[in-house]
Amino acid sequence: MPRPFASNSAQRQLALGVTTRVLRIRIKDKHASLLNRQSIEVNQVWNFCQDSSLQILAREQRFCTAYDLDKLTAGATKEGLSLHSQTVQAISAEYCTRRRQFNRAKLRWRVSRGTRRSLGWIPFKAVAISYRNGQLHYQGRALSLWDSFGLAGYKLRGGNFSEDARGRWYVNITVDKAKPSAAVPQMANSVGIDLGLKELAALSTGAKVEAEQFYRDLEPALAVAQRAGKKDRVKALHAKIANRRKDHLHKLSTSLVRQHGAIFVGDVSSSKLAKTRMAKSVLDAGWSSLKTQLLYKGDDAGRWVRIISESYSTQDCSACGTRAGPKGQSGLSVRSWICPTCQTAHDRDTNAARNIELRGLALLKSEFSVAGEAKAYEAATNKAWLSQAGAGLGPLAEGIPC
Numbered sequence: 232m233p234r235p236f237a238s239n240s241a242q243r244q245l246a247l248g249v250t251t252r253v254l255r256i257r258i259k260d261k262h263a264s265l266l267n268r269q270s271i272e273v274n275q276v277w278n279f280c281q282d283s284s285l286q287i288l289a290r291e292q293r294f295c296t297a298y299d300l301d302k303l304t305a306g307a308t309k310e311g312l313s314l315h316s317q318t319v320q321a322i323s324a325e326y327c328t329r330r331r332q333f334n335r336a337k338l339r340w341r342v343s344r345g346t347r348r349s350l351g352w353i354p355f356k357a358v359a360i361s362y363r364n365g366q367l368h369y370q371g372r373a374l375s376l377w378d379s380f381g382l383a384g385y386k387l388r389g390g391n392f393s394e395d396a397r398g399r400w401y402v403n404i405t406v407d408k409a410k411p412s413a414a415v416p417q418m419a420n421s422v423g424i425d426l427g428l429k430e431l432a433a434l435s436t437g438a439k440v441e442a443e444q445f446y447r448d449l450e451p452a453l454a455v456a457q458r459a460g461k462k463d464r465v466k467a468l469h470a471k472i473a474n475r476r477k478d479h480l481h482k483l484s485t486s487l488v489r490q491h492g493a494i495f496v497g498d499v500s501s502s503k504l505a506k507t508r509m510a511k512s513v514l515d516a517g518w519s520s521l522k523t524q525l526l527y528k529g530d531d532a533g534r535w536v537r538i539i540s541e542s543y544s545t546q547d548c549s550a551c552g553t554r555a556g557p558k559g560q561s562g563l564s565v566r567s568w569i570c571p572t573c574q575t576a577h578d579r580d581t582n583a584a585r586n587i588e589l590r591g592l593a594l595l596k597s598e599f600s601v602a603g604e605a606k607a608y609e610a611a612t613n614k615a616w617l618s619q620a621g622a623g624l625g626p627l628a629e630g631i632p633c
C-alpha cells in the first residue's frame with residue numbers, strides 16, 4: 232500500500248518494529264588519558280590508510296577498498312598497536328566511506344599534536360563492546376560513564392568514542408530498542424509542526440516556538456574572552472551555549488509528546504535552507520535533533536509520530552485546499568495572506584503546520600484503516616477546527632488512499 236507522505240526512514244522503522252537511535256553518553260574523566268593515548272594510535276592508523284590509499288591510486292589508478300586496507304593493516308595490533316583489531320577495521324571502513332561520501336581522493340590528515348590537533352575519535356564495531364554491571368567494556372577495560380539512558384535496556388551496535396573541544400570524552404553508540412506495541416494514543420489530539428527559519432517551529436494550534444537566542448547574555452563575556460585570547464574560556468562559553476540549545480530542544484520535544492497523541496513534523500527540505508544565508512549547520516542541527524527526539528520520545532510514550540512531506544504546505548489553504556498562498560523566494564516575506572476562494576485569513580507558518588497536520592491525519596487514517604483501527608482515528612481527529620466545513624480533507628487528500 233503506497234504511503235505517499237511517509238518518509239522512507241519512517242516506513243523502515245514501521246516495518247522493522249524496532250527503533251534505532253544513537254545515544255551520546257559522557258565517559259567519566261578518569262578514562263581520558265587512556266582514550267587520548269588510543270586516539271593518537273587511531274590517527275596513526277587513519278593516516279596510514281590515507282597514505283596507502285594514495286599510493287594505490289598512484290600505482291594502480293584505482294581507489295582502494297576497506298578490504299584492501301584491512302589486508303595492509305592486518306597484524307598491526309601484534310606489532311605494538313594497542314587498538315582492538317576491530318577498531319583498526321572500523322577506521323579503514325570509515326576512511327573509505329568518508330572518501331566516497333565527500334568524493335575526494337584525499338581527506339584531512341589526522342593531527343595528534345599542536346594547535347591543529349584533531350579532536351580525539353576512536354571508532355569501534357559492535358563485537359568490540361559490551362555493557363555489564365553499569366560499565367561499558369571495551370578492550371578488556373571497564374569504562375565508567377554517566378549513563379542517563381539505562382544502556383542495559385538496549386542492544387548495542389557500533390559507534391565511536393569522541394572528544395569535545397573541552398577535552399571531555401563521550402561514547403556515541405547506535406542502539407536498537409524493541410518498539411512498544413503501538414497503542415491508541417491516550418491523548419486524543421494531534422499537532423502539526425512546521426519547522427522554520429523565522430521561528431524554530433510553528434504549531435497548527437497557532438503557537439510559535441521562538442528560535443531562542445541562546446547566547447545574547449553570554450556575548451559580552453565571549454567577546455572579552457576572545458580578545459584576551461583565553462581559549463579555554465571561549466570553549467567553555469561555546470559549550471554552555473550548545474548545552475542551552477540542547478536543553479531547550481529537549482524541553483520542547485518532551486512537552487509536545489506529553490500534550491499530544493499524534494505529532495506530525497514537516498520534512499524540512501534543503502530548499503528551505505537554500506533560501507537563507509543563516510548559519511545553516513545550526514539550523515539544520517536544531518531541526519534534525521528535534522525530529523529525532525520527537526521520534527524516540529513519542530515511541531516510548533506510545534504516541535503517533537510521523538515525518539510528513541511539506542511540499543506546497545505554505546501554498547495550500549488549510550481550510551479549502553486552494554493552492555493560492557505565497558510561493559518561492561519572493562513569497563518568503565509574506566507572513567500572512569487571505570485565501571481568495573474561502574476568504575480565510577492565514578498566518579503563513581500556522582497554515583503550513585495545519586496542512587502538515589491534515590496530511591499526517593490522512594496518513595494515519597490510511598494506516599489505521601489497514602489495521603482496522605478507525606476508532607483511534609476518530610479519537611485522533613477530534614478537533615474543533617477540523618470538524619468545520621469538510622476540514623479541507625477534500626483537495627488535500629488527493630493521492631492518499633483512504
Ligand SMILES: [Zn+2]
Pocket residue numbers: 548549550551552553570571572573574575
Ligand atoms: Zn481557502
